[in-house]
Amino acid sequence: xxxxxxxxxxxxxxxxxxxxxxxxxxxxxxxxxxxxxxxxxxxxxxxxxxxxxxxxxxxxxxxxxxxxxxxxxxxxxxxxxxxxxxxxxxxxxxxxxxxxxxxxxxxxxxxx
Amino acid sequence: xxxxxxxxxxxxxxxxxxxxxxxxxxxxxxxxxxxxxxxxxxxxxxxxxxxxxxxxxxxxxxxxxxxxxxxxxxxxxxxxxxxxxxxxxxxxxxxxxxxxxxxxxxxxxx
Numbered sequence: 326x327x328x329x330x331x332x333x334x335x336x337x338x339x340x341x342x343x344x345x346x347x348x349x350x351x352x353x354x355x356x357x358x359x360x361x362x363x364x365x366x367x368x369x370x371x372x373x374x375x376x377x378x379x380x381x382x383x384x385x386x387x388x389x390x391x392x393x394x395x396x397x398x399x400x401x402x403x404x405x406x407x408x409x410x411x412x413x414x415x416x417x418x419x420x421x422x423x424x425x426x427x428x429x430x431x432x433x434x435x436x437x
Numbered sequence: 438x439x440x441x442x443x444x445x446x447x448x449x450x451x452x453x454x455x456x457x458x459x460x461x462x463x464x465x466x467x468x469x470x471x472x473x474x475x476x477x478x479x480x481x482x483x484x485x486x487x488x489x490x491x492x493x494x495x496x497x498x499x500x501x502x503x504x505x506x507x508x509x510x511x512x513x514x515x516x517x518x519x520x521x522x523x524x525x526x527x528x529x530x531x532x533x534x535x536x537x538x539x540x541x542x543x544x545x546x547x
Contacts, residue, residue, distance in 0.1 A: 428480030
């Protein structure tokens, strides 16, 4: 079955540590996205990518970084510069911009 | 600036009690109105896309409709398994990325 796989499901970060969230898709989609979801705030866009080796900042990119070396993969690194990283992180993909997005089941990041 | 507002924030229904969720949007040139369902601890699941005013889509007990300013998700005779958060998003000609509303949390009591 085609879909998006996010791992791990739960992640804990220590002070000063960088952590990387994995996102892999086998839908052959060009566009991929990272969102942060906090209670009562809806989905906020962190980064997005239309093609391999190209990505753009979203509304809340500070403290985060991404790479897009393969079409199937779009990992997100939460750096130590992100002072409030506790949230539910969602990865999505679509066949193009302004097309329906398909989401993974998220990674919940907490601070130790 | 593109804006999407969903109401109500939360809705409690008895099983079988039909109702509607609202999604009001202000975007520059609608390129698609998307509805999603999200269960706790899961990612959103795509339900419908609507492109033009007057368009309707149906799936089981759900029907989505679209006007020039808002979209409605009608739930007919809901069951407890319809309990979830429903998200809408509007794609515009001014942005590559759809703008999401904050969602409506629906609870259906047996």
